[in-house]
Amino acid sequence: MSAGSGAAAVGPRRVPVRLAQPYEVLIGSGLLAEVAPSVSENEVAVITDANVGPLHAAKLAASLSASGKRVEVFTVPPGEASKDAAVWLDLTRSLARAGFSRGAAVLALGGGVVGDLAGFVAASYLRGVALYQLPTSLLAMVDSSVGGKTGLDLPEGKNLLGAIWQPRAVFADVSVLATLPVREFRQGTVELVKHGYLADPELIELFEGGWGPEVGGAALAEAVARSVAVKAAVVAADERETAGARATLNLGHTLGHALEAATGHALTHGDAVGYGLVYAALLGRRRGFEDLLPGFLRLLTWLAPGALPDLGFEDLSPFLQRDKKRSAGAVRFVLLERIGKPVVVGDVSRQEQESAWRELREVVG
Amino acid sequence: MSAGSGAAAVGPRRVPVRLAQPYEVLIGSGLLAEVAPSVSENEVAVITDANVGPLHAAKLAASLSASGKRVEVFTVPPGEASKDAAVWLDLTRSLARAGFSRGAAVLALGGGVVGDLAGFVAASYLRGVALYQLPTSLLAMVDSSVGGKTGLDLPEGKNLLGAIWQPRAVFADVSVLATLPVREFRQGTVELVKHGYLADPELIELFEGGWGPEVGGAALAEAVARSVAVKAAVVAADERETAGARATLNLGHTLGHALEAATGHALTHGDAVGYGLVYAALLGRRRGFEDLLPGFLRLLTWLAPGALPDLGFEDLSPFLQRDKKRSAGAVRFVLLERIGKPVVVGDVSRQEQESAWRELREVVG
Numbered sequence: 011m012s013a014g015s016g017a018a019a020v021g022p023r024r025v026p027v028r029l030a031q032p033y034e035v036l037i038g039s040g041l042l043a044e045v046a047p048s049v050s051e052n053e054v055a056v057i058t059d060a061n062v063g064p065l066h067a068a069k070l071a072a073s074l075s076a077s078g079k080r081v082e083v084f085t086v087p088p089g090e091a092s093k094d095a096a097v098w099l100d101l102t103r104s105l106a107r108a109g110f111s112r113g114a115a116v117l118a119l120g121g122g123v124v125g126d127l128a129g130f131v132a133a134s135y136l137r138g139v140a141l142y143q144l145p146t147s148l149l150a151m152v153d154s155s156v157g158g159k160t161g162l163d164l165p166e167g168k169n170l171l172g173a174i175w176q177p178r179a180v181f182a183d184v185s186v187l188a189t190l191p192v193r194e195f196r197q198g199t200v201e202l203v204k205h206g207y208l209a210d211p212e213l214i215e216l217f218e219g220g221w222g223p224e225v226g227g228a229a230l231a232e233a234v235a236r237s238v239a240v241k242a243a244v245v246a247a248d249e250r251e252t253a254g255a256r257a258t259l260n261l262g263h264t265l266g267h268a269l270e271a272a273t274g275h276a277l278t279h280g281d282a283v284g285y286g287l288v289y290a291a292l293l294g295r296r297r298g299f300e301d302l303l304p305g306f307l308r309l310l311t312w313l314a315p316g317a318l319p320d321l322g323f324e325d326l327s328p329f330l331q332r333d334k335k336r337s338a339g340a341v342r343f344v345l346l347e348r349i350g351k352p353v354v355v356g357d358v359s360r361q362e363q364e365s366a367w368r369e370l371r372e373v374v375g
Numbered sequence: 376m377s378a379g380s381g382a383a384a385v386g387p388r389r390v391p392v393r394l395a396q397p398y399e400v401l402i403g404s405g406l407l408a409e410v411a412p413s414v415s416e417n418e419v420a421v422i423t424d425a426n427v428g429p430l431h432a433a434k435l436a437a438s439l440s441a442s443g444k445r446v447e448v449f450t451v452p453p454g455e456a457s458k459d460a461a462v463w464l465d466l467t468r469s470l471a472r473a474g475f476s477r478g479a480a481v482l483a484l485g486g487g488v489v490g491d492l493a494g495f496v497a498a499s500y501l502r503g504v505a506l507y508q509l510p511t512s513l514l515a516m517v518d519s520s521v522g523g524k525t526g527l528d529l530p531e532g533k534n535l536l537g538a539i540w541q542p543r544a545v546f547a548d549v550s551v552l553a554t555l556p557v558r559e560f561r562q563g564t565v566e567l568v569k570h571g572y573l574a575d576p577e578l579i580e581l582f583e584g585g586w587g588p589e590v591g592g593a594a595l596a597e598a599v600a601r602s603v604a605v606k607a608a609v610v611a612a613d614e615r616e617t618a619g620a621r622a623t624l625n626l627g628h629t630l631g632h633a634l635e636a637a638t639g640h641a642l643t644h645g646d647a648v649g650y651g652l653v654y655a656a657l658l659g660r661r662r663g664f665e666d667l668l669p670g671f672l673r674l675l676t677w678l679a680p681g682a683l684p685d686l687g688f689e690d691l692s693p694f695l696q697r698d699k700k701r702s703a704g705a706v707r708f709v710l711l712e713r714i715g716k717p718v719v720v721g722d723v724s725r726q727e728q729e730s731a732w733r734e735l736r737e738v739v740g
Binding site: 095136166170171 | 395464467468471472495498499500501502503524525526530531532534535536538539615
């Protein structure tokens with residue numbers, strides 16, 4: 011299959027998210043040029059960051075203006091520090107001063123940080139206005155832009171504020187990934203591979219031996235669409251993370267979050283989850299589940315993550331316990347009985363956790 | 376019918392709010408003592424203000440603790456100034472530091488300000504936790520505690536931030552109204568009478584000749600329950616104020632909001648809406664609708680509002696136009712063709728508005 015403009019000519023892939031208010035995730039090359047006609051609102055606030063804005067905002071704003079809409083672009087500093095109540099307050103006050111009405115739309119143009127921040131602006135301004143997600147990183151395309159989670163960090167922890175606020179549509183323009191640093195691209199593939207292990211073995215095969223943005227638009231769109239389809243199905247089954255289904259998306263994340271916290275986020279999310287996937291494979295193998303270690307180790311080799319923190323289990327354990335508070339129960343791990351068969355396991359003993367941690371240090375050391 | 380403890384003995388009145396997640400508004404005397412067994416969550420944050428807290432929080436917290444729950448009480452300064460992003464941020468950070476989980480509940484114990492503020496805390500903490508409204512003012516009982524509107528003010532305007540976040544239940548304990556200043560009680564009756572005119576003529580009759588907290592628990596509960604039933608029906612038909620039905624609750628509010636804004640909120644909400652109801656009657660009479668002026672004038676006489684601001688129409692008009700931005704259309708007024716038959720009218724000309732304003736100044740002057 012050939013890539014790029016050929017894929018755009020046959021129209022974007024469309025993945026439905028079947029919620030009470032259904033919406034579609036569109037995936038294709040050159041999609042940003044097709045956003046304007048799909049936005050029905052006449053007042054549009056584009057929220058972006060100082061990395062992405064210079065690359066894509068002017069063209070987007072021009073096409074929105076050309077279709078007769080009033081457009082304003084708001085640019086925040088790049089990076090996690092912008093998921094902050096002060097930045098959110100500045101944005102909402104800017105919208106108010108600009109006179110945006112309840113009939114306005116917020117377009118989140120950027121990676122996960124912009125999506126979470128702009129999403130919460132849309133959720134809270136005038137008690138909620140229309141939101142469109144325009145993810146520009148692979149991670150945001152396959153994960154954070156789908157499902158309606160929005161959030162801000164507090165000094166007390168990440169994502170402690172926010173709302174579930176579904177977008178009207180998501181436009182994943184894979185052609186913008188050409189400008190994404192390879193390192194960030196790889197970070198995104200971790201969640202993509204995770205979705206394959208959760209529900210789509212063919213998606214995993216696309217990644218045997220590694221992968222990069224050079225595979226081209228059509229292959230990228232195929233992989234992103236398959237990954238989004240997995241996430242969309244889980245979200246449709248459990249929008250507010252109350253039924254358990256959505257918890258399976260946390261495969262690799264229990265250890266991942268602990269590693270991020272233990273390193274003060276020096277280890278990136280993708281790297282931490284990469285280690286978390288191997289850890290889940292080790293826990294699963296000990297329980298007699300299918301041995302998925304080889305596949306996750308291949309992913310890790312190709313990901314080339316930052317070094318595993320040199321922590322004894324007693325130092326790591328408090329960070330594993332932290333997730334406990336949020337779920338009002340024992341430490342939960344998502345494991346895989348086999349590819350496509352995740353289980354949420356609530357009874358992983360301290361000893362199992364410790365043994366698997368030692369084993370992880372050996373296999374990746 | 377006799378009042379007080381007799382009414383409580385026969386159990387509270389229950390008004391259902393028929394949304395996707397239905398809930399009940401319970402109305403009765405002594406209800407605060409019955410809250411604890413109805414709260415299923417084991418971690419409870421009571422949010423109240425420095426006026427209401429000293430009267431009711433300790434007893435409520437004790438009964439929650441006695442049923443085995445972990446309880447913390449957070450007290451904010453009384454008054455509109457607490458509907459502020461900084462106060463909201465302080466509260467959410469306090470909840471985080473105290474380790475409240477997604478299984479926690481927020482109990483809003485107070486008037487409209489506490490309900491709006493604590494409601495937004497519940498809507499946004501960990502992307503949403505359970506909320507119970509425990510309104511302690513008549514206005515909050517009949518209006519703001521029902522329907523899920525939560526909000527914060529910005530320097531740019533009131534209620535510009537917020538969410539629609541429905542409570543799990545509302546407990547309107549009319550016995551607490553005994554501690555409410557008569558002036559505040561009267562403010563609440565304005566919305567109550569408004570609900571009567573919108574949909575329940577018998578409710579209006581309860582108010583012919585005025586009314587006060589001295590009528591006793593049973594009569595109060597009857598009136599509050601009837602009023603809540605009107606609001607609940609409208610909310611069930613139009614949860615997010617998109618279909619037009621919920622807009623009818625703005626009867627009297629288009630002029631009311633303009634008067635509040637024009638006086639920098641020196642005129643209270645109830646007083647302003649009282650004048651707004653008379654103004655709506657004057658506009659309706661000019662269109663040949665039923666003449667409802669006598670009834671609204673009686674309400675106004677008994678309400679004894681602050682003086683109507685001495686403004687020419689050219690001074691008032693910009694504040695009437697301000698609502699326009701929010702609805703992306705012409706200035707809308709809710710009028711009554713007759714009692715029980717509200718209509719949203721979008722074509723009230725500047726000349727009609729001006730003539731009715733002159734007339735209002737004459738009839739109340």
